[in-house]
Amino acid sequence: MSAEIPIYDPELLKKYNLGERHETLKGDESLCVRPLYMSDYNRGFLELLGELTEVGNISEEQFQEQFEFMKNSHGTYYCTVIIDTIKDRVVGASTLLMERKFIRGCALRARLEDVVVSPNYRGKQLGKCIVEILTNLGRALGAYKMTLDCKDSMTPFYESLGYAKEPGNSNTLSIRYAAASKPEPKL
Numbered sequence: 361m362s363a364e365i366p367i368y369d370p371e372l373l374k375k376y377n378l379g380e381r382h383e384t385l386k387g388d389e390s391l392c393v394r395p396l397y398m399s400d401y402n403r404g405f406l407e408l409l410g411e412l413t414e415v416g417n418i419s420e421e422q423f424q425e426q427f428e429f430m431k432n433s434h435g436t437y438y439c440t441v442i443i444d445t446i447k448d449r450v451v452g453a454s455t456l457l458m459e460r461k462f463i464r465g466c467a468l469r470a471r472l473e474d475v476v477v478s479p480n481y482r483g484k485q486l487g488k489c490i491v492e493i494l495t496n497l498g499r500a501l502g503a504y505k506m507t508l509d510c511k512d513s514m515t516p517f518y519e520s521l522g523y524a525k526e527p528g529n530s531n532t533l534s535i536r537y538a539a540a541s542k543p544e545p546k547l
């Protein structure tokens with residue numbers, strides 16, 4: 361079993377009054393929000409991500425290597441989970457990514473990534489809860505804006521949480537690489 365190592369300092373959520381005080385979590389004491397732990401490999405974190413997209417077979421060693429890299433990336437990755445503390449399972453997750461820029465006086469731009477709630481826990485406001493917490497964390501950490509990419513069908517969900525298409529500035533363009541190589545961990 362991996363150690364209970366958080367990917368970022370749990371005190372951050374307390375410092376900015378996020379997580380514990382969220383109305384949704386006040387209503388169900390079995391649920392809590394916290395940073396991803398290395399041991400969440402064994403709490404169904406990757407299976408949950410599988411509800412969002414293809415994950416593949418990731419060994420615990422691979423997971424730990426990626427986790428260490430992200431943890432040591434100087435405040436870039438804020439992978440956050442909702443835990444059912446009775447079942448000891450990850451039931452919701454998302455990542456706040458803080459991107460450092462040279463523009464705007466070396467500003468920080470926030471990105472919301474990989475929002476997912478376990479099918480059995482949907483419709484209980486948990487998706488809304490984790491998006492609100494990470495949106496507020498992005499603001500608290502000093503980002504000048506926060507953006508996300510989503511399917512057209514998800515637009516109303518994010519609009520209900522304050523996100524908006526900016527006129528003339530709402531296109532996401534992609535290139536899909538046919539054969540993705542394994543990332544170089546040292547890069």
Ligand SMILES: CC(=O)SCCNC(=O)CCNC(=O)[C@H](O)C(C)(C)COP(=O)(O)OP(=O)(O)OC[C@H]1O[C@@H](n2cnc3c(N)ncnc32)[C@H](O)[C@@H]1OP(=O)(O)O
Nearest residue numbers: 473474475476477482483484485486487488508510516517
């Ligand atoms: C940036 C990204 O990561 S985009 C990827 C988004 N994730 C996915 O598509 C993965 C599969 N889907 C899921 O995991 C979940 O359905 C989620 C995360 C989208 C929503 O999680 P839930 O916990 O069920 O949502 P939650 O209960 O918080 O819903 C909050 C509100 O949004 C509404 N809502 C939920 N899903 C949608 C949707 N697809 N379209 C419009 N409204 C929606 C709910 O009706 C609810 O409205 P209410 O406040 O009036 O009651």
